[in-house]
Amino acid sequence: MLLVLEQALNGLQFGVMLFLMAAGLTLVFGIMNMVNLAHGSLYMMGAYFAATFLTHTGNYPLAVLLALVATLLVGVVTEVVALRTLYERDHLDQVLATFGLILFFNELVAVFWGRAALYTSLPTWLGGHLQILGIRYPVYRAVVILVGVLVALLLWVVVTRTRLGMLIRAGATNRTMVAALGVNIRLLYTVVFGFGAALAGLAGLMAGPIYAVQPGMGEQILIQVFVVIVIGGIGSIRGALVGALVVGMVDTLGRAFLKPMLAAVLSPTAAQNAGPALASMLIYLLMAVVLAFRPQGLFPTVRSR
């Protein structure tokens, strides 16, 4: 039972991370109608920046702040140089162009940091364990969950309670009308993109100490994030939140418990083989099931042009 609780917390932690990625991706899609494969590259840049700034400054909070700013800048530069011209193009062009960006970023990272995985060490105050409900849980993962929840709340406040959020929602519904009302829509796009980049960078820098920091790390999570937003409904932040938590839980619990559960039904060798295979396929099967009943995801968005 305690193991289940621990794995559930891990699932929550993974879900929170997925949400940070999904929120940016779904916003960019909702407002600019843009599929950005390079979102995973921003996640990767966030992780590398944090690792580098930490080695140079030795101060964790400062490194985090610098990494966020740096990722935001990379995002803004990418938007202005390459992606801005793609908003009016069809999805095929966007997919291919951002695929090109991924190749570029992965090699760029390999040039500067090498291909070997980087491991970041945590400051001691983040390295210990907590006692939660009778289990020992790493402080760092608990902090990740906390940060994720805070950012989700902040995002909710920004989107529903501020003028910027109002513009974002208006832009998602009808961008031509928003532009006609005198809003600088290009600036809004750049701001939203930078915002999404910073969120991806945050997810990346928090992922650093848990997973390996290496070229191509962004793509693995990117495809899981796609599953999240397809399940949640593309363009919906609420959908992204629900989808992220569901996918995070299903994936983590599946990897932890599918094998022992199968072992109770099948022979041990069969479970040994089928368990990991099925666990890694679980979220995609979940996606297929959701789509069979709700082709537009759980929270479909209505848009007009």
Added chain:
Amino acid sequence: MRARTIALALGLLALALVPPLAGVFNQPFYIDLFRRTMIFAIAALSLDLILGYGGLVSFGHAAYLGIGAYAVGVLMHHGVTNGFLQWTVAIVGSAAVALVIGAVSIRASGVYFIMITLAFTQMLYYLGLSIEEYGADDGMRLTTTSQFGGLIDLKNPAAFYYLVLAILVLFLYVSHRMVNARFGMVLRATKANEPRARAIGFSPYGYKLTAFVIAGAMCGVAGALLVNHTEYLTPEFMHWTRSGEIMFMVILGGMGTLVGPVVGAIVLLLLEDVLSAWTTHWQMILGPILLLVVLFAKRGLVGLLPERGRDG
């Protein structure tokens, strides 16, 4: 169309001359390179059927490459070396997988379709990664190539080369007949304007799904060829960057044409070969090239050739 037909004939003639020339200059490497190139040309051609003619932006075409390869590799692993049987399983298997993926994903459209095809391919990739029996992430060496009872020996580089060329020509011909038949017309009409195609009484779903399955089966053949070419089975065949690469071949050459994917495959793989000989960080150059092609040369290399009338 005339200029393209001539270009195609010249190109195929040039490809047919590769083995003797490689023999004369004693450069067997080029047989290998161009054989690989033609195998990818087959894969790109099959993608173009649904992408260029059907408007289905499938970002998971490497899945069928993988299914074809695994059909051959897995049967080989269990001692079945009969090529006819292996390749039949490869074709039927990839068609069946395409039917399942297509049935789910064609119901969705636009960006959902892209993401779903990508996600399913990723699922198959992880499946390949996790099956220890078939090598998991290390992959698995093939004990031998597919055996065709003395009819053709794939161990003979030139013989294998001409087999791939023959299959490429056959598929080009079949595709030509298909896109100009009633079936292809409906498919293109659906791509051009789906509501209008519906209004005149066609139900696009069945046509799209059929095209999707045919493309999957064709790509399965490419997979069976590829695994015989490398004599090595690895889940990397299904890696999502492979899907992106095949898609780039189609765009680079010119989508919605039959010559385009072939040209695109040749140019991209030769470019990779040249760049990777020059620097290990060749992807850093290839990435921006891709971006520039998409931004400024959308009609691809074939778009540079004059065409006859409105016919693509």
